[in-house]
Amino acid sequence: MDFLVGFTIFIFSLIVVANMVPSLLVGLQRTIAIDYDAVAYRTAVILVEDPGEPTVPDNYQAHDPTQYRWDSKTPGFLKALMQGSTAVRFGLAVSRESPNILSQRKINLFFDPTFTVEDFRKSLIFGSINYGFNITLTRLDTQQVLTNGTGPYPEGRYGYIRRYVKIKNYTNATITNTTHPEFNATTEYVSANQFQYFRVILEGSGLYKKSESGVDKYIYSPPYVIDPTQDNITVNLHLEQYLNNSQVNGGLYGDWYDHAEDAWKKNCNFDPLDNPADCLLPGDPWYQGRPPNFATLRSIRFTDRSGGPIDLITAGAKVTVFYHDPDPPGTMLPLPDTYLPRPTDPEPSPGVRVGKWLNLTISNIPEAYMDLTKRLDIVYTFGEIPVYTNGGTGTPLYIPRTMLSGTLLYDYNPANVTQPALSSGILEVAIW
Amino acid sequence: MVNTGAQLYTMEGLSAGVIMILTAYLVLGSTSVYTPGDTHITDMQLEQVGADVLKIMDTPANLTTTSELEQIVATGNIDGRFHQLFWETYLMSGDIAAQKTTRTGSSIITTAMVYYHNRTYGTVQGYQLSGPVIPYSGSEPGVKVTRYVKVNGRGPGMPPGVENRPQVMLVEVFLWKA
Amino acid sequence: MEGLSEWMKEEGQWIVLMGFLVSIGIFFLALILNQSTIVGQTTAEGVLEFPKNDVQDVRAQILDLTRNYSVWVNPGPAVPDWDAPGHHIRMVEDIENLSLNRKSALVRYEIGCWECDPPQPGSGYRIVKLHYNNGVFEYDESANIKY
Numbered sequence: 042m043d044f045l046v047g048f049t050i051f052i053f054s055l056i057v058v059a060n061m062v063p064s065l066l067v068g069l070q071r072t073i074a075i076d077y078d079a080v081a082y083r084t085a086v087i088l089v090e091d092p093g094e095p096t097v098p099d100n101y102q103a104h105d106p107t108q109y110r111w112d113s114k115t116p117g118f119l120k121a122l123m124q125g126s127t128a129v130r131f132g133l134a135v136s137r138e139s140p141n142i143l144s145q146r147k148i149n150l151f152f153d154p155t156f157t158v159e160d161f162r163k164s165l166i167f168g169s170i171n172y173g174f175n176i177t178l179t180r181l182d183t184q185q186v187l188t189n190g191t192g193p194y195p196e197g198r199y200g201y202i203r204r205y206v207k208i209k210n211y212t213n214a215t216i217t218n219t220t221h222p223e224f225n226a227t228t229e230y231v232s233a234n235q236f237q238y239f240r241v242i243l244e245g246s247g248l249y250k251k252s253e254s255g256v257d258k259y260i261y262s263p264p265y266v267i268d269p270t271q272d273n274i275t276v277n278l279h280l281e282q283y284l285n286n287s288q289v290n291g292g293l294y295g296d297w298y299d300h301a302e303d304a305w306k307k308n309c310n311f312d313p314l315d316n317p318a319d320c321l322l323p324g325d326p327w328y329q330g331r332p333p334n335f336a337t338l339r340s341i342r343f344t345d346r347s348g349g350p351i352d353l354i355t356a357g358a359k360v361t362v363f364y365h366d367p368d369p370p371g372t373m374l375p376l377p378d379t380y381l382p383r384p385t386d387p388e389p390s391p392g393v394r395v396g397k398w399l400n401l402t403i404s405n406i407p408e409a410y411m412d413l414t415k416r417l418d419i420v421y422t423f424g425e426i427p428v429y430t431n432g433g434t435g436t437p438l439y440i441p442r443t444m445l446s447g448t449l450l451y452d453y454n455p456a457n458v459t460q461p462a463l464s465s466g467i468l469e470v471a472i473w
Numbered sequence: 474m475v476n477t478g479a480q481l482y483t484m485e486g487l488s489a490g491v492i493m494i495l496t497a498y499l500v501l502g503s504t505s506v507y508t509p510g511d512t513h514i515t516d517m518q519l520e521q522v523g524a525d526v527l528k529i530m531d532t533p534a535n536l537t538t539t540s541e542l543e544q545i546v547a548t549g550n551i552d553g554r555f556h557q558l559f560w561e562t563y564l565m566s567g568d569i570a571a572q573k574t575t576r577t578g579s580s581i582i583t584t585a586m587v588y589y590h591n592r593t594y595g596t597v598q599g600y601q602l603s604g605p606v607i608p609y610s611g612s613e614p615g616v617k618v619t620r621y622v623k624v625n626g627r628g629p630g631m632p633p634g635v636e637n638r639p640q641v642m643l644v645e646v647f648l649w650k651a
Numbered sequence: 652m653e654g655l656s657e658w659m660k661e662e663g664q665w666i667v668l669m670g671f672l673v674s675i676g677i678f679f680l681a682l683i684l685n686q687s688t689i690v691g692q693t694t695a696e697g698v699l700e701f702p703k704n705d706v707q708d709v710r711a712q713i714l715d716l717t718r719n720y721s722v723w724v725n726p727g728p729a730v731p732d733w734d735a736p737g738h739h740i741r742m743v744e745d746i747e748n749l750s751l752n753r754k755s756a757l758v759r760y761e762i763g764c765w766e767c768d769p770p771q772p773g774s775g776y777r778i779v780k781l782h783y784n785n786g787v788f789e790y791d792e793s794a795n796i797k798y
Contacts, residue, residue: 043480043481043482043483044482046482046483046486047481047482047483047484047485047486047487047666048482048486048666049486050483050486050487050490051485051486051487051489051490051666051669051670053490054489054490054491054493054494054670055490055493055670055673057494058493058494058496058497058673058677061497061501062497062677062680064501076694078514078517078518078694078695079694079695079698082517082521082694082698086703090707138711138714140528140707141525141528141529141532142532201518202518202521203518203522204521204525205522205525205526205528205529205562205563206525206529207529207532259718259797260536261715261718262536264532265535265536453536460535460536461535462534462535463532463534465529465562482666485664485665485666485667486666488667488670489666489667489669489670489671490670492667492670492671492674493670493673493674493677495674496673496674496677496678497674497677500677500678500680500681513692513695513696513699514692514695516695516699517695517696517698517699520698520699521698524704528704588749588752588753589745589749590744590745590748590749592741592744595748597748597749597752597753616699618704619704619705619708619753619754620708621708621709621712621746621749623712623742638738638741639738639741639742640741640742640745641712641742641743641745641746641749642745642749643749643750643753645753
């Protein structure tokens, strides 16, 4: 009996205590919690402050073929590399010296859809747990949003961090008659196989060094350097303004040809009373006496300092050219590969008629071709297709058309090239 | 009627009950409920954001100019430019659909001090660059972020103790949530 | 007392032992709770403690000053003698003093050169030794800078 009493008291107090214990667990979701915020923070630091792996040091040493930057390779190459024993790490910073400034090429490669979730887990997030993640980069000037991840933010707990970044933009050179009247050619050409050349020079010693007070100094600021091996080089030629609107001496052509834009008529025996002109074929766009609205591009080649040809495309660079078809004007077409010949190929003939704009973009220039001591030239060759008199059966006439020739130095002169600018962006990392 | 021999069990039961209730009372009294602020995770995020904003303010737009922060220190905090720039840089996120915002811009208060080194007297002194836009308030702890800036000489708005020579100054920004 | 002497006997003490068992269980539970709430706390505090921004900042400033050893850009006409080589040394001393005074961090800087007057740019090196110590963390770096 007394045993029962004692036992009852014990049991009562046990029940009371057992009711109080759950309140100990209030405010706690799980007893084993993973610190997602720490993983998010670490991932954000790798993305924003680390140039990635493999990478090369930034002090312009001689090109070492065994070293390369991870962003100069294709996604397929990187995926194969991840299977092996080389460390691959997706870091988006331009260099170790410039944290919070991201490289556009690395961003493009990072958000390439070829990479899978497993690739990111292995080369960015690390750890043995299969985290869900969402990495979003928002560019504030264009409102462009790029996302990588396993899905949208979850309902429950997740770790999160936000970083503010700057993105280094590519440069471009836009050549128009208003900004560069010096490229107006003044010679007319009147015989076959005369070419006019336009050259864009990428001089390594001019890009990686600058002269200050007569002393050459290295440009040690990777965010502000024009580096053809890391950034895209773009040249936009506004041909329309040069075509027959050049400074050719109008008087050269006599009374009828007072205006430079009429220079083309000289070779055509153009008689204003005799319309159409002698050298025009029916169906030609200038049949009614309008000046020609196109240039004839024969090829675009690449040469080095001594003039020797460089096979940039086989070496891995990517060259994209778009031009305006003169008729109908307004459509931009990609340039066929025949007009980007290899060094051993002959000059393509006939050329292609290019109208208003001719836009060239080169990316992934290999480091073997561009460093402090090297020079890369882009050579545009313009030639003419003859027009025959007598409706196609007479003598060939070469109508001067492409009045563009000269040499452009692609450097830090803002009159020639838009300088590398920094745009703002926000990177958000969420891990769960 | 209670057998003294059996008081044993009663005593046992009673003492056991007392022990358990005492323990539970002690434990409940000592366990504190942790708020997210106690874990300092939000402090870490705020410090990272503040450091990022200062870093971006200290990044020049190109090779030939100085950064905005250096210009503000050199020419003085005209029209509350410092806080406005800090806010603008922080609030760049304006329309971003952030899923989780640790702090909304309107509730972050900043106050900035600039410290300089006086070679003649060998001292380090400071002056206020930008004060809080609303009076001090809030109960959450703040974080401090710093940045070194170079100036070419003494600028307007600097106290007389600043020497007129190229020097490095330290900008300290203290931020907290109102 | 009879009750006390009875209580001293062995029988029935299993109830007290049960009570002890339960209280130990409660303590153990409280211990787990205590451990679990600090997940995230020590890592966040670790991040706050590590002077990442400080070291990056000091390093960037000192290397920048070293590279611009004798030329300082953007002259201000009212500033005397700004082009003198001594300025960069004074600026590094500024950093050392500010760091020690405001952030309790010791910064020391040494510069040496190899091929100090290179016949042409690019063939000389400067060697910079940087030391940072804030009492908890220490950072040493030796950098070769092409000049």
